Amino acid sequence: MATTSDQNNVLKQFHCIGIVGAGNMDTQMAIAFSEMGSQGFRHYVKMVHNGIEGGMLSTLAKAWSFLHYGLELDYDTIAGIFDQWNGNGELRGTYLLDIAADMLRAKKSSGGSDGENDKNGHYVLDEVLDKVVQDDDDTEGTPFWNIIESASRHISTPTLAAAHYLRIASGNRAERLLAARKLHLPGPKSIQGIKDKSTITEHLRCVVYCYFLASFY
Numbered sequence: 261m262a263t264t265s266d267q268n269n270v271l272k273q274f275h276c277i278g279i280v281g282a283g284n285m286d287t288q289m290a291i292a293f294s295e296m297g298s299q300g301f302r303h304y305v306k307m308v309h310n311g312i313e314g315g316m317l318s319t320l321a322k323a324w325s326f327l328h329y330g331l332e333l334d335y336d337t338i339a340g341i342f343d344q345w346n347g348n349g350e351l352r353g354t355y356l357l358d359i360a361a362d363m364l365r366a367k368k369s370s371g372g373s374d375g376e377n378d379k380n381g382h383y384v385l386d387e388v389l390d391k392v393v394q395d396d397d398d399t400e401g402t403p404f405w406n407i408i409e410s411a412s413r414h415i416s417t418p419t420l421a422a423a424h425y426l427r428i429a430s431g432n433r434a435e436r437l438l439a440a441r442k443l444h445l446p447g448p449k450s451i452q453g454i455k456d457k458s459t460i461t462e463h464l465r466c467v468v469y470c471y472f473l474a475s476f477y
Contacts, residue, residue: 368387
């Protein structure tokens with residue numbers, strides 16, 4: 261993130277990104293400052309950050325789907341896998357993995373006269389509708405702006421674009437359900453014949469890491 265509005269300091273902070281980024285980083289930063297000013301630049305960086313985060317979130321959603329539907333793992337087991345990824349290896353210290361594990365474990369009271377949480381509480385995730393609403397009600401536009409900006413500057417960001425279009429598809433839930441009924445599409449099915457789930461899970465971790473890296477391009 262841009263922690264300062266001083267152009268020279270920002271260039272120093274972003275120098276490491278220039279190692280993996282495309283083009284001349286100093287030139288890109290100078291253009292950004294000249295077009296947006298120091299304060300506007302902060303918002304610009306936040307916009308790009310949210311676009312990158314969209315790619316990472318989409319990857320985690322697919323990983324969860326594979327583990328839950330494909331390998332038939334329950335929420336607590338998947339949360340443990342995410343904790344493991346977050347604690348060791350290339351994915352260690354990933355905030356999105358941290359909150360994903362918390363979300364998978366979150367439970368809500370099943371009700372009762374005392375109104376308190378009980379051990380039989382149901383998972384909050386079971387109440388979450390598979391529909392992104394932020395793009396429908398315009399409460400969050402940064403991923404959309406990120407794609408527009410990258411296209412206008414002729415910068416290829418395929419992972420971010422794919423993630424954003426998946427968000428749009430998620431928001432079009434009614435259309436998805438109608439198409440599924442019309443086309444008689446089957447629901448998710450488990451993957452048969454897997455004897456060593458730990459090996460598959462490790463391969464999945466590597467795939468997630470790869471797509472996390474791709475989200476920065």
